[in-house]
Amino acid sequence: MKRILSILLLFMAWGCGASVDPPEEEVLSLFLHDISSVPSLYSYQYDDSLQHLSDEAVWEWYRHVRFTAIDYHEQGEHALAAAFRLKAAEAMVHLHRVDIAAWQFNNAGKHLLDLFEDAKSQHSDVSMDELRDTYGIFLTLANLYFTTAHEFTYSAPDRERSRVIAANRAYLKNMGVEQRKDSL
Numbered sequence: 001m002k003r004i005l006s007i008l009l010l011f012m013a014w015g016c017g018a019s020v021d022p023p024e025e026e027v028l029s030l031f032l033h034d035i036s037s038v039p040s041l042y043s044y045q046y047d048d049s050l051q052h053l054s055d056e057a058v059w060e061w062y063r064h065v066r067f068t069a070i071d072y073h074e075q076g077e078h079a080l081a082a083a084f085r086l087k088a089a090e091a092m093v094h095l096h097r098v099d100i101a102a103w104q105f106n107n108a109g110k111h112l113l114d115l116f117e118d119a120k121s122q123h124s125d126v127s128m129d130e131l132r133d134t135y136g137i138f139l140t141l142a143n144l145y146f147t148t149a150h151e152f153t154y155s156a157p158d159r160e161r162s163r164v165i166a167a168n169r170a171y172l173k174n175m176g177v178e179q180r181k182d183s184l
Contacts (some may be wrong), residue, residue, distance in 0.1 A: 050094045062091035078115035079138070082108040086145075099161075102152035106165050109145035112138040113171065121173065132175070139177050145149070 049059055069084035089104035115133050123131065132139065146169045153162050 018078075050091065055095060058091050058094055062088050062095075065091065066104070069111075073111060073114075078111040078117065078118065081132060082111035082145075084142075085111060098152040099156035102149045102156065102158075102161055102165070105145045105149035105152065106161070106168060109142035109149065109168060112142035112145070113168065116142075128175075136144075139172060140173070143169070143172050143177050 052062075053061070064153060065084045065087040069081045069088060072078075073081035084107035085104050089101045089108065092098070092101035092104060115138055116131070119135055120128075120131055146165055149161075149165045150169065155166060
């Protein structure tokens with residue numbers, strides 16, 4: 001299944017022709033790892049390896065992956081930053097800190113929007129439709145992560161977090177990305 005999904009995503013990435021550089025296969029595989037562990041995009045099964053760690057160890061791991069995400073973001077490696085934000089969210093869900101997990105899912109989605117925005121600025125001669133076709137998987141994943149963040153916000157209300165997540169979801173809606181009603 002993972003191989004089929006990988007081929008499908010690579011086909012989609014190159015689908016609009018050579019005018020836009022497709023995402024690297026290694027970057028796609030980071031997201032395929034998360035997707036392939038579940039039967040569909042509608043549910044997310046967290047890695048049970050955290051079950052064997054103490055809460056203190058999970059916090060340490062969270063800080064490590066969060067700072068790694070920040071480092072990748074500062075280097076402009078938005079897809080890698082998003083992948084590490086997902087791991088940070090996973091740690092917070094494990095610790096039942098949905099307030100922090102919501103921010104991490106939001107940040108993962110935002111990193112994918114940054115990836116799209118970078119592609120848009122680097123390929124100003126390419127139509128928006130071609131860019132959406134090429135980077136559509138990242139926009140779909142961003143939408144899924146924003147929806148998940150939105151759902152977590154119901155469990156731990158915060159006005160500022162709700163405002164930021166709503167703004168990110170509205171940005172995608174304005175780009176024509178269909179809004180999801182379900183989360184991970």
